[in-house]
Amino acid sequence: MTLPSHALESKIWRKPQSAEGGRDCGFKSRRVHMVRCKSGYDPQEDSTMLERYARQCAKGKVLDIGTGSGIQAIAAAQNSSVKSVLAADIQKEVVNYCKKNIKNRRIKFIQSDLFKKIKGKFDTIIFNPPYLPQELKLKDITIEGGKKGYEVIERFLYDVNNFLNPNGIILMVFSSLTKKEKVLEFIRDNLLEFEELEKQHIFFEDIYVCLLRKNELLKKLERRGISNARYLAKGHRGVIFTGLYKNKKIAVKSKNPQSAAVGRIENEAKWLERLNKSKIGPKLLIHDRDYFAYEYIGGDFIIDCLKKSSKGKIKKIIKDIFSQMLALDKLKIDKEEMHHPIKHVIVSKNKPYLIDFERAHYSKSPKNVTQFCQFLMGGYAMEILRGKKIAIDNGRLIQLAKVYKNNPNRANFRKIVDVACK
Numbered sequence: 001m002t003l004p005s006h007a008l009e010s011k012i013w014r015k016p017q018s019a020e021g022g023r024d025c026g027f028k029s030r031r032v033h034m035v036r037c038k039s040g041y042d043p044q045e046d047s048t049m050l051e052r053y054a055r056q057c058a059k060g061k062v063l064d065i066g067t068g069s070g071i072q073a074i075a076a077a078q079n080s081s082v083k084s085v086l087a088a089d090i091q092k093e094v095v096n097y098c099k100k101n102i103k104n105r106r107i108k109f110i111q112s113d114l115f116k117k118i119k120g121k122f123d124t125i126i127f128n129p130p131y132l133p134q135e136l137k138l139k140d141i142t143i144e145g146g147k148k149g150y151e152v153i154e155r156f157l158y159d160v161n162n163f164l165n166p167n168g169i170i171l172m173v174f175s176s177l178t179k180k181e182k183v184l185e186f187i188r189d190n191l192l193e194f195e196e197l198e199k200q201h202i203f204f205e206d207i208y209v210c211l212l213r214k215n216e217l218l219k220k221l222e223r224r225g226i227s228n229a230r231y232l233a234k235g236h237r238g239v240i241f242t243g244l245y246k247n248k249k250i251a252v253k254s255k256n257p258q259s260a261a262v263g264r265i266e267n268e269a270k271w272l273e274r275l276n277k278s279k280i281g282p283k284l285l286i287h288d289r290d291y292f293a294y295e296y297i298g299g300d301f302i303i304d305c306l307k308k309s310s311k312g313k314i315k316k317i318i319k320d321i322f323s324q325m326l327a328l329d330k331l332k333i334d335k336e337e338m339h340h341p342i343k344h345v346i347v348s349k350n351k352p353y354l355i356d357f358e359r360a361h362y363s364k365s366p367k368n369v370t371q372f373c374q375f376l377m378g379g380y381a382m383e384i385l386r387g388k389k390i391a392i393d394n395g396r397l398i399q400l401a402k403v404y405k406n407n408p409n410r411a412n413f414r415k416i417v418d419v420a421c422k
């Protein structure tokens with residue numbers, strides 16, 4: 001992003017250059033007496049906007065990240081519902097300065113790069129981050145959040161949930177120069193809810209103060225022992241998150257809030273539970289009314305796998321998928337979409353896993369095997385297979401698929417596999 005230099009200068013302009021001795025910050029309404037340190041950040045408009053909410057909303061155990069002058073820590077400590085404040089800054093010099101100059105029994109200071117040296121959980125986490133893009137190579141960590149400006153915020157939001165109590169709040173400030181859409185994306189991806197508390201246009205930027213909370217799904221997942229939940233992908237009906245459960249990476253599927261479909265999640269969890277008994281699908285771990293969690297399958301979608309794998313491996317994978325199709329046909333379950341399974345088969349360590357059972361249903365004549373034949377004969381797959389010197393006789397496969405359709409027995413199935421994997 002190319003910033004107009006005057007825009008970036010606005011924040012620098014707002015940073016007073018003289019830096020000796022304590023001061024009242026120049027804001028008559030505040031009784032906080034600030035200290036100043038050469039490598040620190042003198043409280044600016046963003047500080048004072050955030051400070052008001054720190055004083056009003058902070059509760060319980062408070063963590064002030066990037067404490068700088070300590071303005072947020074001091075304001076939070078003024079709220080009678082605050083028990084203690086831990087104030088952290090990446091700069092040792094800033095921390096030492098605060099330790100020496102801020103004498104408040106409820107505030108402790110620590111040097112830490114974001115959460116690196118932080119232990120425990122907090123009811124309030126306050127952060128006035130460095131959020132300007134590093135366009136002018138000023139390399140000032142008090143104001144610049146990285147090349148794009150939002151990198152420190154991204155790292156903060158990635159970890160913050162592990163340090164926030166279920167009903168805890170985050171008070172954070174950022175600017176329009178940080179790219180609001182990006183910040184909102186990180187907030188959503190980490191299952192947080194966003195509330196804008198205040199917006200002020202100052203010089204060439206808008207400054208936002210926001211309050212973030214864990215969303216209901218995140219709280220539910222954490223109650224079941226799932227941590228590190230993060231957005232992965234979105235489908236028509238479901239949203240997929242990743243997380244950690246018993247030290248293993250898992251996937252969580254929940255309802256896409258934009259979908260009007262009812263009962264799909266419960267339904268899919270039931271199918272997965274049933275099919276796991278036939279060794280189909282990733283292992284179901286937990287299910288609830290509005291989400292289910294299953295083992296995370298790290299690998300490639302089928303097309304990417306076909307592109308990458310050798311002829312021998314492709315044949316093995318195709319055979320394995322066919323066996324799973326046969327098992328489904330025998331169970332009289334139609335998975336649907338196997339003629340276009342682009343995002344419905346993940347191959348991990350040469351083992352194909354069927355995923356997405358949203359549309360699965362019982363059927364007198366399921367079409368899993370024949371649909372998969374269709375996929376192999378379709379233009380996209382066919383081209384890749386030809387490139388790997390796997391030439392399927394389409395005419396013969398169509399004939400055999402028809403025979404199998406009328407008489408879905410093992411012998412007819414074998415013939416299909418033989419032609420497809422010749």
Ligand SMILES: C[S@@+](CC[C@H](N)C(=O)[O-])C[C@H]1O[C@@H](n2cnc3c(N)ncnc32)[C@H](O)[C@@H]1O
Pocket residue numbers: 040041042043044046047050065066067068069070071072088089090091094112113114128129130141142143152
């Ligand atoms: C914009 S200043 C905010 C200072 C003060 N909290 C306020 O509201 O005025 C950002 C502060 O974050 C600190 N900081 C920058 N990167 C950090 C990181 N990775 N971890 C912790 N503190 C960081 C800087 O040293 C600086 O003191």
